[in-house]
Amino acid sequence: ETAALFARRRAHLARPQKNYYAAPPQIERGWKEHLFDVEGRAYLDMVNNVTILGHGHPRFAAAIGAQWLRLNTNSRFHYAAITEFSERLAALSPDGLDAVFLVNSGSEANDLALRLAQAHSGARNMLCLLEAYHGWSAASDAVSTSIADNPQAPTTRPDWVHTIVSPNTYRGDFRGPDTAADYLGMATPVLEAIDAAGEGLAGFIAESVYGNAGGIPLPEGYLKELYAQVRARGGLCIADEVQVGYARLGHYFWGFQQQGVVPDIITVAKGMGNGHPLGAVITTREIAQSLEKEGTFFSSTGGSPVSCVAGMTVLDIMAEEKLQENARTVGDHLKARLAALIDRHPIAGAVHGMGLYLGLEFVRDRTTLEPATEETAAICDRLLELGVIMQPTGDHQNVLKIKPPLCLSIDSADFFADMLEKVLEEGW
Numbered sequence: 001e002t003a004a005l006f007a008r009r010r011a012h013l014a015r016p017q018k019n020y021y022a023a024p025p026q027i028e029r030g031w032k033e034h035l036f037d038v039e040g041r042a043y044l045d046m047v048n049n050v051t052i053l054g055h056g057h058p059r060f061a062a063a064i065g066a067q068w069l070r071l072n073t074n075s076r077f078h079y080a081a082i083t084e085f086s087e088r089l090a091a092l093s094p095d096g097l098d099a100v101f102l103v104n105s106g107s108e109a110n111d112l113a114l115r116l117a118q119a120h121s122g123a124r125n126m127l128c129l130l131e132a133y134h135g136w137s138a139a140s141d142a143v144s145t146s147i148a149d150n151p152q153a154p155t156t157r158p159d160w161v162h163t164i165v166s167p168n169t170y171r172g173d174f175r176g177p178d179t180a181a182d183y184l185g186m187a188t189p190v191l192e193a194i195d196a197a198g199e200g201l202a203g204f205i206a207e208s209v210y211g212n213a214g215g216i217p218l219p220e221g222y223l224k225e226l227y228a229q230v231r232a233r234g235g236l237c238i239a240d241e242v243q244v245g246y247a248r249l250g251h252y253f254w255g256f257q258q259q260g261v262v263p264d265i266i267t268v269a270k271g272m273g274n275g276h277p278l279g280a281v282i283t284t285r286e287i288a289q290s291l292e293k294e295g296t297f298f299s300s301t302g303g304s305p306v307s308c309v310a311g312m313t314v315l316d317i318m319a320e321e322k323l324q325e326n327a328r329t330v331g332d333h334l335k336a337r338l339a340a341l342i343d344r345h346p347i348a349g350a351v352h353g354m355g356l357y358l359g360l361e362f363v364r365d366r367t368t369l370e371p372a373t374e375e376t377a378a379i380c381d382r383l384l385e386l387g388v389i390m391q392p393t394g395d396h397q398n399v400l401k402i403k404p405p406l407c408l409s410i411d412s413a414d415f416f417a418d419m420l421e422k423v424l425e426e427g428w
């Protein structure tokens with residue numbers, strides 16, 4: 001029955017919308033960090049970075065249901081929720097970043113941020129990092145350079161996109177935290193080529209923590225210096241906080257805090273709506289105003305009363321249930337458990353990240369760091385049999401993408417580490 005339904009999915013849901021597994025369980029219910037299939041089997045969901053409050057949160061469901069019954073419309077009307085939610089997002093952001101656009105997804109937020117940078121600077125050229133993902137819409141896809149997500153990226157890139165090497169301090173050309181100057185040196189020829197063309201620079205977009213490879217911190221001082229170089233050319237600095245931001249790091253609310261920088265534009269989505277489509281662009285009033293040169297901005301569903309209530313309820317519940325604190329304490333505990341695996345299992349090369357934004361990197365050889373791609377896929381398949389949902393990430397698909405709901409309990413973190421250790425002991 002599960003297999004037959006899956007076959008029907010393949011008949012009419014366009015195939016590029018891939019599934020995590022070749023023969024997936026049919027899930028029908030979720031509770032906190034667990035999902036349950038139609039046979040009642042529980043799975044620990046360690047990859048869902050959207051449902052940050054946890055699955056099936058009753059208060060969240062009640063709040064959006066009640067708002068739907070009372071009123072739902074669009075941002076051209078005047079209602080309290082949109083005012084209150086924008087105020088709360090501005091209050092969460094650094095001083096000066098107090099103009100909010102409300103959209104429905106991370107891709108939309110990044111598209112709008114790129115458009116704002118181009119409108120503000122009067123230039124087209126955008127700088128971005130290699131191995132990054134920023135979305136599927138036309139402009140966000142153009143700056144999405146990860147060949148794992150889009151193998152065609154190197155050949156389909158428009159001429160306004162300029163890429164620089166991602167400072168992967170684990171397996172890149174330069175290793176360790178003190179490599180900012182080396183990686184900035186690799187960016188210099190790209191910046192000089194932009195200067196030589198004489199068309200200016202609109203901006204730079206990046207995640208403030210290197211997400212694709214499992215949350216490797218950028219080298220110390222890297223973003224500070226790169227932001228200065230971009231600003232010296234009239235460009236704006238965009239922090240893509242869609243995945244890394246909104247309390248997931250535990251130690252910080254925003255990813256850019258980890259680098260000690262303040263961006264000109266913040267983009268956010270995913271967890272801020274706990275699965276309800278919701279995204280935002282947060283910037284200065286002056287930058288926001290630059291869009292008026294082109295007209296106004298409107299999204300039919302962005303900033304609806306239901307979306308705003310969803311967003312505010314997420315913030316309320318995050319505060320009451322101390323989810324950022326939980327991400328920090330459970331994340332620190334889990335990171336220590338994963339680090340212990342490195343001592344016992346040669347395939348575990350390194351654990352990256354912080355809070356509930358972790359990556360365990362599998363290698364065939366500790367010296368060459370040859371990625372253990374097939375092994376990582378086999379480990380994820382075996383974890384499913386043991387009741388854990390886990391997927392590979394990274395351009396080599398050899399990093400475990402550990403980004404669970406922020407309500408993850410210590411017991412669940414231990415269960416995950418125990419099951420992983422069991423798989424590593426069994427072999428794959």
Ligand code: PMP
Pocket residue numbers: 104105106107108110133134135136207211240241242243244269270
């Ligand atoms: N930016 C980053 C860093 C992301 O991880 C994602 C989603 N994986 C996006 C943007 C795009 O967000 P969405 O899928 O909501 O369009």
